[in-house]
Structure formats: structure tokens, C-alpha cells
Amino acid sequence: MSTKKNRTVRELATGLGFLTPNILGFLTFTTIPLIFSMIMAFSNWDLKLHNMFKPEASPHFVGIENFQRLLSNSDFYKYLGNTLFFMMNIPFTIGGSLICALLLSKDLRGGSKKSALMIIATAILIASCIMLTLVGMGASAMTILVCGLGCTFLVGGALGGSTVYRTLFYLPHFTAGVATYLLWKKLYNPISGPINQTLNPILKKVEVAVNATNSSVIQAGLWIAIIVIGAILFMGLKRLSTLWRDGDLGSRAIILPLFFLVLPSVMASQWFPIQAARYSIAIVAGVLLAVTLFMIITSKQEFDCKPGNGFGNALMFCLFMMVIQFIVTGLGIVAYNLPGMAEISIDNGVAVGGLSAPEWLTSYHWAKPALMLMGFWGAIGSNNMLLYLAALTNVPGELYEAADIDGASPFQKFWNVTWPQLAPTTFFIVVMAMIGGLQGGFEMARTMTNGGPAGATTTLSYSIYTEGFVTGRLGYSSSFAWVLFAMVFSITMFNWKFGSRYVND
Amino acid sequence: MTNAADVTSNRLVPKKFFGTWFLHILLACMSLGLALPFTWMVLTSFKPLTEVQSENWIPQIWQPENYKEVFTVVPYAKFYWNSLFIASWVTALQVTTSSLAAFSFSRCKWPGRDKVFMLYLSTMMLPGLVMMIPNYQIMITLGLVDTYMGLILPAAFSAFGTFLLRQFMLTISTSIDESAEIDGASKWRLFWDIILPLCRPGIITLTIFTFMGNYNSFFWPLVMLKSQERYTLPIGLLFFDSTRGQSTHLMMAAVTMAVIPMIFIFVLLQKYLVKGIQMGAVKG
């Protein structure tokens, strides 16, 4: 009895002994500030009223007033919306990372020195061919630069294998933080930035082509978009109902994937520029949805079956479909508006109109996509790719062999073998990305846009900063931070509760 | 040491579908896309001021003196040293404290262990800005404002590092512990002689993450530091972005130089990085 107690005490002592250095720092630099800021969140602490120069005034508790004020503030929702908008980048970056990892996980050495030599020879051949043709046509130094660079990478890859590519993919990650932001601020300059210097000549050519074509031909793109969206919707709904029929998806679990799948059509029925298109997409989506629901309900599947194994699968699938539908919607709208945008008029002696490259950071509508593109560049080859690479090596080879025997196509093999095996990693990455996304955007906004134009790039964390240090309302800004914490926390809880089930299936 | 990623060799797709050369070209094109902004940065850093806005990426006049000028415009060497110095200290301390704590969380059994660990984890989710003002007050109390210590100490204890190494240590079989105990080895010996060497990939992963994270950290040094001789690189870079005198070519030279240590470290340690990630974080 007493030896057991002794043992417990000894174990506690050893355990704490090892923990001491960390726990001391943790208490000083995390726990104390944490408690302090928790108290602040329920107080009216204001830098203007309560500070070292005003010892007589002390902040007092105001209960949940800060939270009430925050949740009734329309700005909060706007900034939350901005933050969520930036988080739409997550599926893209994760998809990109996965593709990179899949490609890098292949055997790039080709088995022998011979194939390496062949690749180098091909690279040099391609390079010289392109250069010869282009120089003959008067190519700019820029083209030669790009070709040369690409071929150098090719040669490097042939010699060094995936290590070279991996380092190259990881390159954006090195310029993390302020360095990236400063670099991209220069790249995004509407006139002198290299992006628009490349885009503008291309757009000029498009403009000429568009002006030469009959506008109704181009505007037909809108109707093609509707057809494509309908087809995608059809495919998605079919898959969902298959999952339902197989018992992989319960009634409670089907709602979220369904929502993501249908969302683009609902939005498109608001966004499309002409009435007819709006009605068409609404009718197409409505009919498809009604038929599917009808089939689901009449399938006599037990109604309250539990959220099954297929949920994660369906969710990922529907998110992917949603993204594609949104892209098609956007393309359709662009096609409809293109002829009008390409028209050139003379206004007060100055040429206006015509296609021009986006104004990126200075335009309300383009600032967010610009920052997202930058995020995509930075995140695609970063740690997520490495995580996927690591996970890919852990996939048992027998599974592929079995699939080979079944005669599965590459896509089938990916979908049925690789993807489920990567599920834990994907889940981990998604959750980490969501946590990061909710907390992010502060340094970016501060160094690149100052939260503008018109608050388009103000995220929650930047707004915490402005509330805290511009207006001095520390209590209010702390409550802001704690609301953010609550959101992050619930996502993580969701992960733990739900992710473990999904991951272990 | 075989490259961890190459082990999968061609499982997903038969060779005939994607020839190796096709794969290479695809990868090269992707690398090109990712490397273009980087290329622009490096090329611009060699341009004279007058050419910065030119459409031509390749400088007409190569001006490597930009790199020299960066050091004269601001005390860049000092910033460089400070960044490396601080990041190295933070990394060394964080790896030490995290591995000790991770050992405690994974290899020692004491009551309340998992609850404390959950507390650790939940702090990872709190936005850093919340704790800034209280932390600043603590720094004043400790008299650490505008010192290297003030930058090193708060970063030396990390929940993330503890989490990463704990996950890593959990993958090491417990039978080792038992045999060590039978041999009469103390916990310290178990940690120092057995677990720590086995954790090498995990430690290297943490080293890279911590070093990169700290090397790039911006806001805390910005508010903590008063005197210019203690400034770190990210803050130093802001000198080139002021409205008073933008100088893109110098800024790009400065950024290029700031990136070099990172590339160096990555190329040196990337094999371990993948392995560390593979064995650690995923198996959470």
C-alpha cells in the first residue's frame, strides 16, 4: 500500500521534474497572460482611462457587456466574413499540396543513369528548339529567361531527383512573413508590377479579339456555364444518393454535403446578370434536387441511420464540386460581361475602357483574391506537402498491388486506395489550416494593405489589433480575441470528437 | 540513407501512363511557377534603381553593389546577426524544454498528466495578440524590455514543440522503457541515452520549424525592441518600405539575403524533416 503510494509520489516527482523548465516558462508567459486577458475581456479596461498615469481610476467588471457589444456590431460580422472568405483558399492549397506530394512521391530517378541522361538531353533539346524559334521571331529576353529557367530545373530534377523539386516547391515558404508581403506588394503593383506587365499585353490581344467577334457568341458562354453546372450537380447528387443507398451516409450527415453541393447554384441564381439565366439555373438546380430528394425519400432507407463512414468522403467530394461550380459560375459571368468590358470609348479626350489587368491591392474586389493568390503560392509547397509526402510513404504497398490485380484505373486507385489512406493527414491539415486561417491575416494586412480598401482585407486578428491599439479599448479587444478563441476551440473540438471516428474507420 | 519519399516508387500509376520524362517536365513547370516571384526578386536585386520598373526582368546593367549598399543604408549586418542569434537561442532552448516536457507527458505516469497536456494544447489555439499586452507588462516587471532576453525567453517555451515531440515519443515502443527499467536505468538515463537519440528526426523537425518561425517573427520584436542595434531582420526590412524612400532594388537584395540561411538549413536537413513529420505529427 505505502510502496504504491510512494511509487505514485516518486512518479509525480520525476514527471514534474522533467516538466519544470517548460512549465515555469509556460506559467509565466502563457498562463498568467491568459488569465489576465480573460479578466480583461470582462472589464472595461481602456488604455485612455486606466493606465500608469491615472492611478486613481481602475477598470471594473462589466460582465458580458463587451461580448454583447461585439456580437451586435455589424463590423464584427463583416470582418468574420472577410476571414471566412480568406479561408476559402484552404481547399485550393490543400489540393495543390496533395498534387505536389503525389507527383513528388513517384520514382523520379527512372532506374538508371541512362534515363537521366535522356531527360537532360530532352531538356536541352526543348530549350534550344524554343530558343531558336523564338529568337528567330524576335523573342524577348523574358521568354528566354523563363525557358532557360524551366530547363535548368528539369536538368536539376533529372540529376537530383525529388530533392531538387522539393526544395524548389518549398522555396516560397522560406520567404515567409514580412519578406513575402513586401515582395508581393511589389509584384502586385497595378502598372509597374511584373504581374500586370505580363497580363496587360495578353489582355490587349484578347480585347482586340473580343472586339472583332460578335458579342452574342461570347455571351453564349453564360448558357454553357449553366449546362456545365447542371451536369456537375447531377453527378454530385447521383453520388450522394449512391452513398445514401449503400448506407454510407445517414440522414443527419447528408445535409452538410448537400448544402455545399447546391450552394453555388443558389448563389448563381443571385449573381447571374440576366433574368433568364437566373431563372434557368434555379429551375435546373431545383428539378435536380427535387428528383434526388424524391429518390432518397422513396428509397425506403431507414431514415435515422447514423452518420456513416461516407461522411468525410462525401464532404470532401462536395467541397471539391462546389469549388468547380463556383469557378464555372465566375467564368460564365465573365463571358457575359466580356464584350461590354472590352469596348473602348473616348471620354474627355482620354481613352477609357478596354480590358485591363486587375488593380489588385487597391481595388475593393480584387484585394482579397490577390492576397489569397499569394497565400496559395506560399502554402502549396510548404509543410502540408511534406505532411502528405510523409503520409504517402506510409501507405501499404499491398493495397496498390491488390488494386492492380483488380485492374483498377489510376483514378480509381487514387480514389479508393490513396485518398482514404490519406484521410487522417487531410483531416489534420484541414484543422490546422482552419485554426491558422481564423487567426491569420494580421501581418499581411499590416504590411500590405492596412486593412483597406474600405475594410476589404481586415480580418478578425487585424481588427483585434486596431481595436486594442488604435482606440485603446483593451477590454473590448480582449473579448474580441476570446470570441475568436471560442471559434477556433469549437473547430478543434469538432475535430477531436468527430475526426477520431472518421480517421479510425 | 535512402530518400524517404522515393520508397513509394511508382505505386500509384503504372510507368507507361506517365513516362518519367513527362513527370519531370510537369514538375519542372510547377517549380517554375512557384519560383518565378522568387526569380523576379533575385533579378531585381541586381538592377540599378532606374531599371526597377522596367518590363525586362533581366537587368541591363548588373549592379551587385546593391548588396553592399544594403549594409550601408541600415546596419543590416547587425540585424542579420541579431536574427540568427536570437533564433538560435530560441531553437536550442525550445528543443531542450520541449523534449523534457514531452518526455514527461509521454513516458512518465503521473496523476493529472493528460489534463495538463490538454491545457497545453488549448493554448495553441489562442490568438497571440491577446497575450501581448499582459506579456509586455510581465517583461517590464522582469526588466526585459529592449533586451535579447525579452525576445528569447517567451519563445523558449512552446506548446507546439511539446506536442510535436510527445507525439513522436509515443511512437517509440514502451518495451524499451521496461527493459531499461529492468536494467536499473533511471528515468534520466532513459531520456538522455535512449529516447532522445531515437527522437532525432523529430528534434530536427522541431528545430527547423522553430528556427524558421522565430527567424520570421515580426510583431513581438517590433513592440519589444526600442534600440536599433537590437533589431531583427523582419523589422529591418521595413526600413526599405517606408514612404520616405522606397528602394525596391535594395529591398529585394535585403530580402534575398534574409532568405539564404533558410534555404541552407532546409537543404541540409530536409531528409530528416520529412522523416520527422512522417513519424511524428501524423500519428496524432
Added chain:
Amino acid sequence: MKYLFMCVFALLACASVATWNMLPTTQFKEPTIYWVTDPNPARVEQIAIFQRWLKKDPSRPEMRVLVDAANSRKEKKVIQGVSGVGGDTMDMAGGTDMRYFNAIGLIAPVTETAHKLGYDVSTTWEPIRPLIAQDGEQYLYPCNVAVRMLWVDYNQFDELNVERPPHRWDWDTFERIGREYVQKANEGKSHQDRFMLHSIDTETLYRSLGLACFDETLSFCQLEDPRYIKALEKKYQWMYDDHITPTAAEQSGFDVEAGYGGPQIFLFGQGNYAMFIMGRYSLIRLRQIQQARLDAGKPMMKLDVIEPPHGGFPTTRCNTRALGIYAGGKNIELAKTFQSYLASEDYNMQIVRDADALPPNPKYVNTLAWDKPLPLLPTQTEIIFPYEEDEKNLLSNFRIDFYEKLDKIDRESEWSLQKDLPRPPKPAKMSDEDYQKALAEFDALYMASMPVYKSEWGMHDRFTDLMENIALPGDITPYCVPETVSMEIKNAEDEYINNRATAKDAAKRAADRINAEIQRTLEENPDIKPQYEKARADQKKIDELKAAGKKIPASLIQNPFYLRYYKVQGMLEEEE
């Protein structure tokens, strides 16, 4: 592994020792104070002059001033200030920053000392007095004073055969000339690259219609007024319909590698803009541009400053970069000595000579150096820095003899183009006679090399004129944080310019949100409520008087804009 750990720590220990040894020892034997300011090379000179000024009067304390240019951002001042580690003296924007910092308690009042040491509010320009004092208590003293003016290069108008803008013009004239200019300057171009004006702020526009952001008692934001909406629409029209001023994207597209003062000065020199709005300090860059043009053999710009276009009531904004004293500092008395230096002749003449805006003390614009500036002699830059030099080389004796000679020369005469400034002879190595002869030769050469500066002669009086007659400070409400006001206005205007809201909605949004912010501040800080209620009562009286068409007593009005506006309109009842 073990050895690796040990090696790493040993290396780090060595590195720490090295770093420790590398830290500079900036300890003087005299007590030292820090001056938190912007990274401007002129500060070094100003401090050098300060050290010399200190020695002029033995009663002044022994002290040193060090520039801290790394902490000039506002949030750093606040964080460090409330933590007890702020810089002893801090530069800040007069008015807005002062109100915020003072609300925190960050800056020390200096009324008594200022009176004693001769730098009270009466020694500076009248319009900026409300920006350095609050509720009868002085907090700051200006480092310099800026009045926002329209800089013009007449050559750009003459070349295109467009009528030159007059010194005072209304919006219609501005539009007429602007349209003609833009049309002629961009004829046949695929995209516009020449604009008449860099940008104009809405405040200048709506103020010239007789509207201020806040009402007479500064207790209510009245931007919902149709006059503000009109100003917004004008700004939009000039940007998108008339193309007189560039859009935000066009502006940032031009963004070039510019030196001090921002890109617009450079683009003005290049001809992308024919005008831009800025204070006198833009001369620092303009002089460099003029010199570069001379060196390249190009004609110099025909510079002038004129008033911004007005909608009935000509006015412009003035502001100040002013020095405040950190209330938590250890050397407040020394800091006050440094503050009093800003009112001295030595400092003011440095500002006059450097064209760094207007000197804080208006007394010093009645000097020859103001009216007819000269380049700094090469030797003078040399003598400033070893400031232990003897008295006769001091700056205050700023080559008065030159001015006397120059007066005799016809202003319009041709100046020979001289690339290098001649060097003055060195007396130590020659006989007295030779030196006098060399000096005379040098004088002649030197005068011939000053076309850059001569091109400005007569222009500087315009600043004094405008400062004294039409310049007005911003109206800042004491009932909420100024930063919030500017942020809300900027957001609303951005929304309008980006076509996200109509002018009316944007105006309503800005006004509503600012007024809500005032109410919130009152709720949080009930101490200022009585003051606010009195202001509302006063406002009611004013509104009644206005409605009845009666004159308004000056004692009721807090807003500096309306004090001037009603005075000009003859609606002010001034008390004895």
C-alpha cells in the same frame, strides 16, 4: 546527440559573449534624453545646433539628446508609454495625436515652463495654437508648421498652351482648366499618363463650402450634410468623369522609387502631375529635382504655390509636427529645455534655411533668409558638425553680406549654369590679402551657381500670406478618438469611390458611426459628460441664433473652422 547539445550550447554561449561585446556603449557623462522622431537626416544637424545653443547660455543645463528614429510609429509610442518606458520627448501630429496621448496621460503639460522659457502658445502661428494646447493647457511646441498648398509648374501649362491656373480659383475654373489640360496632355495616347492634380482631399472641398466635420461645439459629426455629399461627388467626378486626378490604382501604379516626401514630387518633376498638394517641405526634394534638371541642361520648372480650388470660401488645412514630453520620463526638466530650443533663433533659422515647412515661430519669416533663400555653403555643413567651433562661424550669422550684394542684382538676369558649387578658400594656408581676393572670387562664383534657389525667390511670402489668411487647423472632437474619425471617413469614402455605396449612404454611414462612437465614449468615460452636455446646450443656442439670422457670440464656438468662417461671413459677435 549529447555532444551535439553541449556543442550547440557552448557555441551559443560564445555568441552571446560576442554579442555582448558588440553592443555599443552610448553612455555620455551628461544626462541623456531621447528624441523619438522620424528617420530624417536633418535631425542630426538640429541636434548639433542644439548642443551649440546650450553652450551659449551658461545657465542652461548640461545634457545630450539622442535621436530614436526606430520607434516613431504611434502604437509603439503608446505601448511603450503606458508601460513606463517611452522616449523622453516625442514627435507627434499636433491636434490628433496630442488629444489621444493626452487622453492617456502620456504627455506632460508645460504651460508654466513655456511661459518662463519663452515658448508659450502666443509665440507660434495663430491657426495652429489649438493643435498644441487643450483646455487652456499647453502640451506641445511645434517642430515645424505645414500649410497645405497647391504646387504648380507653369511650364507644363505653357507648353500645352493651356491657361495658367490663377492664384485663387473656384471649382468651375478648376474643372475648365483641368479638362483642357488633361485632354491636350493625353491626346492620342493609349492610356492616360498625365493628370493635372495628384489628389485632393474631401475635407478641403467641403470646408470651402462652409462645412466642417464637426459642429460649432465639436460635439456632433455633421457629415450627413448635402455639402459633404457634393464634395464627395466632385471628387468622384474629377477622378472618373473628368480624369483630372488619378484613381487610387492609377496613383499606386505610378508609385516609383521616390525619395523623401513621397512619389508625387518625383512624378510632378517628370510631368505626370502638373500640380500636387503639400506643405513647404516638398522644396527639399524640389530643389534636388531643379538641380538635376540644371545638370542635365533642361529648363527648370517654373514653380509657384497657389490656393486649392474653392467652392465659395477659400481655405486650406494647416498642421504641425510638434514635440511633446513624456510624462513618465525621468528627465522632464531637461526635456523642457529641449522643447524651449524649438522656439530659439538657432532652430528656427535651420528650418527656414532647410525649407522644412514653416518655422514654429512666425517672427523668423521676416528675415532675408526666408524671402531669398541661399544654398548652404559647403563650409557651413562642415562647421555645423564639430560644434565646438568658435562663435563667428555660427549659423546665425548666415552670410548676411551675400544678401546685400544679391539685392543689387536684377532678379530676371540669366544665371550661368554651374555644375559644382565652388569651394571657399581656406584661410589657414594663404596670406590675408590673398584670402580676401580669393573670397571675392568665390563670392562671385557662388552667387552665379544659385539659380535653383533664386527660382524660389518671392514664393516664400505666399506661404506666410496663406498661413496668416486662409489656413485653418482640423477640427477635432474631444469626445472620441481622432483615429476612429479618420478611419470611418476613409472607409466611407473608399466605399463610395469603389462603387459600393452612394455618396449619400457613405456620408450617412460615416456620420452615424462617428456619432455612435461619441456616444460610446461618453458611456465609457462619464467624466466628460458634463462638458458634453454644456456643449450640446451651447449648440442649441447657436442653432437658434443661426435660424434667427443673428450673430453668434465667439465664446460659444469651439470649432476653429467656424470661428474664422463666421468672422469672414460677418456672423461673428466678438467680445471685448
